[in-house]
Amino acid sequence: MSDTAATAAIPNNLEAFWMPFTANRQFKKAPRMFVGAKDMHYTTADGRQVLDGTAGLWCCNAGHGRPRIVEAVQKQVAEMDYAPAFQMGHPRAFELAARLAALLPSPLDHVFFTGSGSESVDTALKIAIAYQRAIGQGSRTRLIGRERGYHGVGFGGISVGGIVNNRKHFGTMLGGVDHIRHTHDPARNAFTRGQPDNGAEFAEDLIKVIQLHDASTIAAVIVEPVAGSTGVLIPPKGYLKRLREICDQHGILLIFDEVITGFGRLGTGFATEYFDVVPDLITTAKGITSGVIPMGAVFCSSKIYDAFMTGPEHMIELFHGYTYSAHPVACAAALGTLDTYEEEGLLTRASELASYWEDAVHSLKDCPKVIDVRNLGLIGAIELEPIAGEPTKRAFSAFLKAYEDGLLIRTTGDIIALSPPLIISKAQIDELFGKLRTVLQSNI
Ligand SMILES: Cc1ncc(COP(=O)(O)O)c(C=O)c1O
Numbered sequence: 001m002s003d004t005a006a007t008a009a010i011p012n013n014l015e016a017f018w019m020p021f022t023a024n025r026q027f028k029k030a031p032r033m034f035v036g037a038k039d040m041h042y043t044t045a046d047g048r049q050v051l052d053g054t055a056g057l058w059c060c061n062a063g064h065g066r067p068r069i070v071e072a073v074q075k076q077v078a079e080m081d082y083a084p085a086f087q088m089g090h091p092r093a094f095e096l097a098a099r100l101a102a103l104l105p106s107p108l109d110h111v112f113f114t115g116s117g118s119e120s121v122d123t124a125l126k127i128a129i130a131y132q133r134a135i136g137q138g139s140r141t142r143l144i145g146r147e148r149g150y151h152g153v154g155f156g157g158i159s160v161g162g163i164v165n166n167r168k169h170f171g172t173m174l175g176g177v178d179h180i181r182h183t184h185d186p187a188r189n190a191f192t193r194g195q196p197d198n199g200a201e202f203a204e205d206l207i208k209v210i211q212l213h214d215a216s217t218i219a220a221v222i223v224e225p226v227a228g229s230t231g232v233l234i235p236p237k238g239y240l241k242r243l244r245e246i247c248d249q250h251g252i253l254l255i256f257d258e259v260i261t262g263f264g265r266l267g268t269g270f271a272t273e274y275f276d277v278v279p280d281l282i283t284t285a286k287g288i289t290s291g292v293i294p295m296g297a298v299f300c301s302s303k304i305y306d307a308f309m310t311g312p313e314h315m316i317e318l319f320h321g322y323t324y325s326a327h328p329v330a331c332a333a334a335l336g337t338l339d340t341y342e343e344e345g346l347l348t349r350a351s352e353l354a355s356y357w358e359d360a361v362h363s364l365k366d367c368p369k370v371i372d373v374r375n376l377g378l379i380g381a382i383e384l385e386p387i388a389g390e391p392t393k394r395a396f397s398a399f400l401k402a403y404e405d406g407l408l409i410r411t412t413g414d415i416i417a418l419s420p421p422l423i424i425s426k427a428q429i430d431e432l433f434g435k436l437r438t439v440l441q442s443n444i
Contacts, residue, residue, distance in 0.1 A: 037064035054410040058260040059291030063421040072336030085325040093326035103269040107301040113326040114296035117259035117285035118152025128220035140219040148182040150229035180205035190372045199236030215250035222255040225271035231415030232381030254279040263287025266377030267351025290337045295330035346422045350378040367440035380418040397444040407435040
């Protein structure tokens, strides 16, 4: 690296940037900087290679620096940088929507583009409420989320979300929101491989909520099929199907937040296919462009789309959208990403690797302080016993140690979450868990 590049990579003044979801003061004392990325690795400012155990932030599903995506973005930005998103269109947006719709079960054949997962969540919640109104069910305004749920950081998302720290600082949030219990039940399910046998009955919480508020006040329920950011909670067998049944019986829309499960994470295009449960709306982002350009999307059924397509044709049907909805460069990145997924069979690759991955994740169960291990598709979690009086510290020490040893992991609470790019090789899986074993066996 030239001197100038090195200077640019490590600016002297780190103060101005208020970093998201980061311990700013600690980071700025001992910064960790990435300056390059290719395939399965990041390059640090001091020239080390770091194996990406988390696909960036669950987003770089095709790995890094993939040629099809890079070329598509370069070409698009030179050809047309931006087109207005309202009352104008551009061909790549329609091509992308049609290709995405083809990946989903047939009722989900319309796509609304957003700029992120948080925007997708707010969009889906708004569509759900507006849909109920459009079909004459205007009293259905209530939204139901789940404890420990993560649905991004917009006011809608934190209101239906259930992570205490993401909520408690921000006032009263949306009114008319209730929550069902999360499904994490280590007393019965610790060290389960794949989906736990116990816990389908957690879905009955929805009946209780309906009994309390009455179905006529409830617009929608939103859940992550596999809860990711809270530390990987795998749904018990039968749980999601039961939620679907209850929603159907009571005229409630079911929203799957597939921001992390979408685009091959479980070895199918989406979790809807994996669990064989079709929701009314799906929120996505991240893997849609393999993390290259910010983008999100909401998929909705024709039943919902058609309910809005009434009234005078010159009238806007849904008063919602973003300047960057279907941004041309994001669309190009997404098309390049879909090409890469298709050419390399990446949307199903996790199913080929799943049992190898499962064995590797569970091989850590004998490490010190490990109190649970969970996995599904190419997702893994290792839960550590918290240090008494200092929650999160043990896992964060593991994160720091892993980074020093050339491995990127993600931690939340005292849980280590793993979600590598879908291009990971078996040898790299061995390397990842070899490094992690060393970390867990050190004195953290
Ligand atoms: C399930 C889920 N929903 C929404 C989001 C928010 O996405 P973004 O950070 O792109 O706004 C995330 C991000 O991790 C997520 O995991």
